[in-house]
Amino acid sequence: MIIDTHIHLDDSRYDDDLDEVLDRAKKGGVERFIIPGADADTLEKAIAISEKYDDVYFAVGIHPYDLDGFDELVFDKYVNHKKCVAIGECGLDYFRLEGSDEEKQAEKDKQKEIFVKQIEIAKKYKKPLIVHIRDASVDSKNILIENNASEVGGVLHCFNADEQLLSLSDNGFYFGIGGVLTFKNAKKLVNVLPKIxxxxxxxxxxxxxxxxxxHRGERNEPLYTTFVASKMAELLETDVDEIKKTTSKNALKLFFN
Structure with missing residues (x-):
């Protein structure tokens, strides 16, 4: 069994063959799927998908690139839905900051503000966080610690292999590992993986x-988690079935406990 803890099934690239995508995944041993919230405009689509398929769940959140769509009332409306398992993806992303130094700082401040608000929502409703961090490890870690995110924990989505974030494992955080692990240029993540x-x-x-x-260059889909599991097993020198069993157990504890 594998649980795909972060899959944007509400993306239009799955519109034409979603049934087939999920069927392939299930035949390959992928049994649960979580759609992260990123944009308020696609949230209802994500919810509809979760209601159609028994093994699909969703999260409510605003990605740091879509802050204008933040509305606390949306969270209040959907967070208690029976298929909602988390808050996010939320966090900090400084990779695309543009403009003057003042404009960049203003964007950082806005991202921090909305990130903190989503942490507070997660604590209010006792839901784990799905955290997006890119070029912002120090600020992200500080915010998570200072705002007591350990009360709910969560996952560092697409873990960026920054070793200073490893200590967050003591604060209830898990580390999301995906296709990057199989890339030729993923030496940093390959080296850090055994330390998690x-x-x-x-x-x-x-x-x-x-x-x-x-399958690089193609559309990603849940079945391809099997390649991630195989690479993890190779690097950690263990059996792939043990990787599947352990990561699924971890995901169940975090999102479905």
Whole structure:
């Protein structure tokens, strides 16, 4: 069994063959799927998908690139839905900051503000966080610690292999590992993987993005978590079935406990 803890099934690239995508995944041993919330405009689509398929769940959240769509009332409306398992993806992303230094700082401040608000929502409703961090490790870690995110924990989605974040495992955080692990240029993640506590690893695709080898250049889909599991088993020198069992157990504890 594998649980895909981060798959954007509400993306339009799955519109024409979603039934087939999920069927392939289930035949390959992928049994649960979580759609992260990123944009308020696609939330209802994600919910509709979760209601149609028994093994699909969703999260409510606003990605740091879509802050204008933040509305606390949306969270209040959907967070208690029976298929909602988390808050996010939320966090900080400084990769695309543009403009003057003042404009960049203003964007950082806005991202921090909305990130903190989503942490507070997670604590209010006792839901784990799905955290997006890119080029913002220090600020993200500080915010999670200072705002007591350990009360709910969560996952560092698409873990960026920054070792200073590893200590968050002591604060209830898990580490989402996806197709990047199979890339030739993923030396940093390959080296850091063995340092992650075994009981804190979960698997994800981030589909339709970050497709693993040997399918790079194609649309990613949940079935390809099997390549991630195989690579993890190779690097950790263990059996792939043990990786599937352990990461699924971890995901169940985090999202479905």
């Amino acid at each position: 506590p075994y009981e804190k690893l979960v698997i994800e695709t981030d589909g339709p993005y970050l497709t693993p080898t040997p």
